[in-house]
Amino acid sequence: MFVPSVTNPIGDFVRNLVPQVTAYLPVAFQSETLDSVVAFLINAVICIIAVCAVNIGSAPILIYMERKVCAHVQCRLGPMRLGWHGTIQTIADVLKMLFKEVYAPSGADKLMFYTAPMIVLIAPFMVCALIPFSKDLVVADVSMGIPLIIAVNGFGVLGILLGGWSSNNKYSLLGALRSGAQIISYEISFAMILLFVVMISGSTNLMDITMSQQGTVFDWWIFKIPVLGFIAFILFFISSTAEMNRAPFDIAEAEQELTGGYHTEYNGTPFAMFYLAEYIALVTNSALATTCFLGGFHAPCIGFAPVDNVLNMVPGLVWFFGKVFFMIWCYMMVRWTFVRPRVDQLMDFEWKFLLPVNLVLLTAGAAWIAISG
Amino acid sequence: MFPGLQLPELALSFPHGGMDIAFYAVAIVMLVTAVFTVAVKNILQSAVFLIFSFVTTAILYLLLHAEFIALAQVMVYIGGVVIFVVFTILLTSHLGEDAFATKIPRVFAAFALSIAFVFVMVKCLLPMPELSSGVVASAPDYSSLQNFAMRLLGYTQDSFIIPFEVVSVLLLMTLICAITIARKTKDEVEKEKEVKQ
Numbered sequence: 089m090f091v092p093s094v095t096n097p098i099g100d101f102v103r104n105l106v107p108q109v110t111a112y113l114p115v116a117f118q119s120e121t122l123d124s125v126v127a128f129l130i131n132a133v134i135c136i137i138a139v140c141a142v143n144i145g146s147a148p149i150l151i152y153m154e155r156k157v158c159a160h161v162q163c164r165l166g167p168m169r170l171g172w173h174g175t176i177q178t179i180a181d182v183l184k185m186l187f188k189e190v191y192a193p194s195g196a197d198k199l200m201f202y203t204a205p206m207i208v209l210i211a212p213f214m215v216c217a218l219i220p221f222s223k224d225l226v227v228a229d230v231s232m233g234i235p236l237i238i239a240v241n242g243f244g245v246l247g248i249l250l251g252g253w254s255s256n257n258k259y260s261l262l263g264a265l266r267s268g269a270q271i272i273s274y275e276i277s278f279a280m281i282l283l284f285v286v287m288i289s290g291s292t293n294l295m296d297i298t299m300s301q302q303g304t305v306f307d308w309w310i311f312k313i314p315v316l317g318f319i320a321f322i323l324f325f326i327s328s329t330a331e332m333n334r335a336p337f338d339i340a341e342a343e344q345e346l347t348g349g350y351h352t353e354y355n356g357t358p359f360a361m362f363y364l365a366e367y368i369a370l371v372t373n374s375a376l377a378t379t380c381f382l383g384g385f386h387a388p389c390i391g392f393a394p395v396d397n398v399l400n401m402v403p404g405l406v407w408f409f410g411k412v413f414f415m416i417w418c419y420m421m422v423r424w425t426f427v428r429p430r431v432d433q434l435m436d437f438e439w440k441f442l443l444p445v446n447l448v449l450l451t452a453g454a455a456w457i458a459i460s461g
Numbered sequence: 462m463f464p465g466l467q468l469p470e471l472a473l474s475f476p477h478g479g480m481d482i483a484f485y486a487v488a489i490v491m492l493v494t495a496v497f498t499v500a501v502k503n504i505l506q507s508a509v510f511l512i513f514s515f516v517t518t519a520i521l522y523l524l525l526h527a528e529f530i531a532l533a534q535v536m537v538y539i540g541g542v543v544i545f546v547v548f549t550i551l552l553t554s555h556l557g558e559d560a561f562a563t564k565i566p567r568v569f570a571a572f573a574l575s576i577a578f579v580f581v582m583v584k585c586l587l588p589m590p591e592l593s594s595g596v597v598a599s600a601p602d603y604s605s606l607q608n609f610a611m612r613l614l615g616y617t618q619d620s621f622i623i624p625f626e627v628v629s630v631l632l633l634m635t636l637i638c639a640i641t642i643a644r645k646t647k648d649e650v651e652k653e654k655e656v657k658q
Contacts, residue, residue, distance in 0.1 A: 167537065197503065197505070197506070199506060200506065200509065202504065203509065230528075230529050231528070231606060232529065232532060232606055235529070235532045235536070235606075236532055238536065238540075239535040239536040239539075241538060242535065242536065242539045242540025242541075243542060245540075245544055245548065246512065246539070246543070246544060249544070249547050249548070249551065250505075250509065250547070253505065253551050256492060261551065264551070265551065265552075268544070268548060272544065277539070291607055313507045369561070412606060422490075
């Protein structure tokens with residue numbers, strides 16, 4: 089019987105352990121098939137728990153961080169009362185949200201109304217499963233990582249469109265249409281930047297992309313290609329900000345114009361799911377930027393052996409999350425620094441500036457590969 | 462019952478592994494969502510069921526180890542086609558308020574047609590030996606992205622670079638045509654300006 093299995097240190101450990109444990113069972117339960125199925129199920133559960141832990145666990149931390157960063161940008165203190173420097177505040181908020189009554193507005197399409205938040209969560213969870221957090225810590229080490237990321241991003245638009253329409257509210261529908269148009273446009277440059285990374289690293293597997301940046305800081309793709317890498321990084325930053333519907337590109341929500349956009353009518357758990365999707369997308373996009381441009385889980389070595397040895401003693405997971413949180417901090421600073429453009433300005437920016445620049449960048453990258461060999 | 466009908470000897474292999482069970486589960490979900498797509502009265506809900514049908518088709522491709530086709534299915538149909546279908550539905554007014562109902566003779570005709578279709582399929586397609594045998598094993602990385610791309614974009618004898626380029630020119634033509642239809646002529650722009658003033 090065929091049971092799918094991918095070689096991986098943790099998975100191999102489980103696969104070795106299961107036969108040793110089942111040896112104590114009665115003979116009737118001992119068979120290789122049963123062992124492999126049990127090992128497969130245990131591995132699957134471990135993978136699911138890992139993805140959920142990273143995603144759901146990071147959301148409260150990010151909400152706290154967002155409040156603090158926002159407060160300090162605006163010369164305030166932010167949450168201070170509950171716990172040390174307001175650390176328990178987010179947990180209290182999450183509990184409050186989960187215990188709220190869930191109801192749909194009258195005249196809403198109930199089926200769509202409750203399906204939409206679930207569809208929104210598909211993309212961030214799937215992307216999170218692809219990201220190599222450390223040399224051995226990757227849930228799905230598939231060969232087509234980047235095409236898969238581009239493919240599942242479409243679900244985000246769908247969830248937003250359905251949520252906005254089924255709310256039976258003019259503002260929600262307006263927000264959903266705006267955001268649909270925006271995400272579809274910016275998806276193109278997002279995909280093109282990922283294509284650029286695939287082109288220079290020669291692989292669509294995220295682990296291979298990380299391993300191609302091994303060495304010092306100057307082997308990271310942001311610095312390895314003079315000027316082009318940095319431009320690509322900035323373009324990725326802009327298009328991913330728009331992809332995530334974060335300010336300054338948050339015309340879909342635009343509190344002042346649309347009273348919250350597509351999730352105006354949502355409350356309780358469905359609203360929490362939209363909120364969660366937004367913050368998981370922040371983590372996954374930062375992790376993508378880290379993997380594609382900032383060397384993934386590699387330590388920032390500088391080519392000086394004594395310093396490098398010390399830096400390499402720190403596990404890759406710590407470096408990875410250090411870089412991810414640096415990226416998240418950048419996204420937050422951008423959010424609280426820039427003003428929101430108008431809808432037409434946003435579209436002009438994508439179609440008349442970002443897209444041509446991306447095409448030129450791709451050509452220049454190809455030229456660089458041809459020249460450098 | 463049917464004296465002239467003799468059911469052919471079927472060489473169907475019944476589920477004996479995880480992949481077979483997965484295939485039947487996915488196929489059932491696909492059929493159910495496909496039926497819902499045409500049976501549901503709200504047009505937006507039918508679009509959503511269409512999406513789930515496409516997703517299960519993609520999973521079916523994955524089970525056949527055709528990863529790139531599966532991803533292309535998700536990318537093109539869900540990320541592209543269905544999103545635009547949903548967009549158009551959202552922009553039409555009075556959606557789902559008066560659910561249309563088909564008359565009974567039409568339902569009956571459709572039913573008879575589909576039964577005839579199933580009959581033809583069973584009678585003519587199942588006896589084919591090529592269809593009832595198991596999956597032909599191919600080389601392990603026959604459908605990997607690298608081999609796929611080399612076959613699609615290579616310029617040796619058995620590769621498809623020229624059809625690929627022709628298709629890309631065709632797509633560019635449709636893009637330009639769409640823009641020409643949608644753009645405003647100079648007269649229209651001037652008229653709009655006059656109206657504003």
